[in-house]
Amino acid sequence: GDSVTQMEGPVTLSEEAFLTINCTYTATGYPSLFWYVQYPGEGLQLLLKATKADDKGSNKGFEATYRKETTSFHLEKGSVQVSDSAVYFCALNYGGSQGNLIFGKGTKLSVKP
Amino acid sequence: GAVVSQHPSWVICKSGTSVKIECRSLDFQATTMFWYRQFPKQSLMLMATSNEGSKATYEQGVEKDKFLINHASLTLSTLTVTSAHPEDSSFYICSATPGLAGPDTQYFGPGTRLTVL
Numbered sequence: 001g002d003s004v005t006q007m008e009g010p011v012t013l014s015e016e017a018f019l020t021i022n023c024t025y026t027a028t029g030y031p032s033l034f035w036y037v038q039y040p041g042e043g044l045q046l047l048l049k050a051t052k053a054d055d056k057g058s059n060k061g062f063e064a065t066y067r068k069e070t071t072s073f074h075l076e077k078g079s080v081q082v083s084d085s086a087v088y089f090c091a092l093n094y095g096g097s098q099g100n101l102i103f104g105k106g107t108k109l110s111v112k113p
Numbered sequence: 114g115a116v117v118s119q120h121p122s123w124v125i126c127k128s129g130t131s132v133k134i135e136c137r138s139l140d141f142q143a144t145t146m147f148w149y150r151q152f153p154k155q156s157l158m159l160m161a162t163s164n165e166g167s168k169a170t171y172e173q174g175v176e177k178d179k180f181l182i183n184h185a186s187l188t189l190s191t192l193t194v195t196s197a198h199p200e201d202s203s204f205y206i207c208s209a210t211p212g213l214a215g216p217d218t219q220y221f222g223p224g225t226r227l228t229v230l
Binding site: 036 | 157223
């Protein structure tokens, strides 16, 4: 079945460091891909998405490109801040269906000043 | 933005007892609510989808008699774990959407940590 694999955490970086969180997926069709972020004590929030191959999603300095050839959707940010400390979830979904998000395990990011 | 709350944020109970978890949409009417479960070091897994006023739709492998879901109003859904056992210890997360929409408008609660002794 469909699945999402993301890199094990936790990831600890210094402020202004470059961030990459790897995400690969297995899908029988052509899903939409998402990154969600969960800040401490809060619910998951949609960070960015891409709905088709070669699309780039971006938000708050984060970017991810839908790579069909490598079945990947890696999350990147050029310069992280302490406020980026959170848990990041990669997910896929087949457009049009309610919910039915398939999540990765989550990667905890800690950014030190 | 839209806010979804869960209560309690954590609960500890004895084996064999039942536990109710509430999920509320605070500033919008949620026609659909979802319940997820996350075991340690595992992915969030969808348990069930509920539409206001109708029976929940459970994912394969989820016991509907054990995990009772009630979505009696447009702002409240409850998940009751009946006769809880230690293997039910998990992180339960709800989400809500104001319409028949995709994940762009799915708003998540902060989760409830259940520990069954």
